[in-house]
Amino acid sequence: MKKKLGLWRKTLLGFAFLVLILLAIGFKIYFVAPIKVEKVSYIDDYKTISLEFDTDIILDSKTKEGIYITDSKGVHIPLSFHLNENSRTLIIKPFDKPYSLGQNYILMVNEVQGRWFGNIKEPMLQSFNISKLPVDESYGLGKFITEKVDNDKDYYWYVDQATTGEYAGTNCGPASAEMIGKWVDENFKGTAKEARELDYGDDGGWYTENIKNYLDKFNIKSKIISNVTKSSMISYLKNGNILLLGIKAGEISFNDPSNKQHKDRFYWVSAGHFIIVKGYIVVDKVIYFEVYDPNSWYETYDDGSLMGINRYYKADEVVKASKVWYDKLLLVEPN
Structure with a gap:
């Protein structure tokens, strides 16, 4: 009888340990999984950029530093950020003046702070050109x-x-x-x-x-x-x-x-x-x-x-x- 109880305890402990492992794996997947950019859109004639992520993000200093745009000379463009209510769509545009006509730019998404501690696994780079601008x-x-x-x-x-x-x-x-x-x-x-x-x-x-x-x-x-x-x-x-x-x-x-x-x-x-x-x-x-x-x-x-x-x-x-x-x-x- 004691042997059976011991075997039963070992089985329960093994099962509990397996559950803990599965929970830990699930925790890592849910909380620390890499963030992905699902979609990049240009939503108006001024090339305002919409970044859609696959999970909630936080618009903090780390995110603002990790997303930037440079011109053809490598100069960083001052940017304005706005995170939509869904916490997954980030709107980006130049802070003080429009992009320059005929200029080539590079968008870099290098680091984003997720709500659940996730981050970008692989940096995303996308180039774009300003071929036209609206007239006042x-x-x-x-x-x-x-x-x-x-x-x-x-x-x-x-x-x-x-x-x-x-x-x-x-x-x-x-x-x-x-x-x-x-x-x-x-x-x-x-x-x-x-x-x-x-x-x-x-x-x-x-x-x-x-x-x-x-x-x-x-x-x-x-x-x-x-x-x-x-x-x-x-x-x-x-x-x-x-x-x-x-x-x-x-x-x-x-x-x-x-x-x-x-x-x-x-x-x-x-x-x-x-x-x-x-x-x-x-x-x-x-x-x-x-x-x-x-x-x-x-x-x-x-x-x-x-x-x-x-x-x-x-x-x-x-x-x-x-x-x-x-x-x-x-x-x-x-x-």
């Missing part, structure tokens, strides 16, 4: 940008000719000269008023040559080029230059300033006028030159910025407006 509807240009060059600066260099003194009404040339000086050198001290006094002290209109002569005084690299074409302008802009053109303003389509859009001419003046072309964009297959037009006269967009800043004029219209007026441009090189 308030600009009035269309839906998608597919190409863009903008030789802007990270400081303010625009000049409204309305602020240039006694001859402001005809100071589009001197105002453009001052803008060029500021574009080349943030600390440029010349002014449109000074430029007017140095060359043609009265209210006469300027020629492209007058602007070049003024810039030469400051050793600013520029050259006059005849026979303006759209393709050559685009090539110059791609090389990092800006361009000054004398145009017949009336050849640029008119858009009433009350519309507060960035597209087309916003003033009634239709005669000769100087503008600076600092870039171009392609929106819905239409090419626009990105312009600093000095003729703001205090007109502003809804955000308070002057209307001559970042105007978009159709490239074909700009070329025609140049040819019927002077058919020359001034190419200005970066410092």
Whole structure:
């Protein structure tokens, strides 16, 4: 009888031990199993990323450090994270500004903190490209940008000719000269008023040559080029230059300033006028030159910025407006 009881106890102990082993295995599978990314989706035109995991995750510092995006130069993009209520879908997008058009990026999911202590078994890498970006509807240009060059600066260099003194009404040339000086050198001290006094002290209109002569005084690299074409302008802009053109303003389509859009001419003046072309964009297959037009006269967009800043004029219209007026441009090189 004692032998039977002993055998019975051993059997129960063996069974209990087996149950404990199975429970331990189950615990490990349930609590420490590797986390997998089940699906990667781009949920809008700005390439906002949705990561769907096969289990609940925690959005902590470890997860934020373990998921990152780099550009083609390996620079990390500041990101914004949002974990949906289901705790399995993580939304990722750039923190402060959109991705750059035409740029290649790499998404790396290297480490994710699971609610039950799991983690990524194998890092996930996925590359993506920004081939188009939505256009702000308030600009009035269309839906998608597919190409863009903008030789802007990270400081303010625009000049409204309305602020240039006694001859402001005809100071589009001197105002453009001052803008060029500021574009080349943030600390440029010349002014449109000074430029007017140095060359043609009265209210006469300027020629492209007058602007070049003024810039030469400051050793600013520029050259006059005849026979303006759209393709050559685009090539110059791609090389990092800006361009000054004398145009017949009336050849640029008119858009009433009350519309507060960035597209087309916003003033009634239709005669000769100087503008600076600092870039171009392609929106819905239409090419626009990105312009600093000095003729703001205090007109502003809804955000308070002057209307001559970042105007978009159709490239074909700009070329025609140049040819019927002077058919020359001034190419200005970066410092």
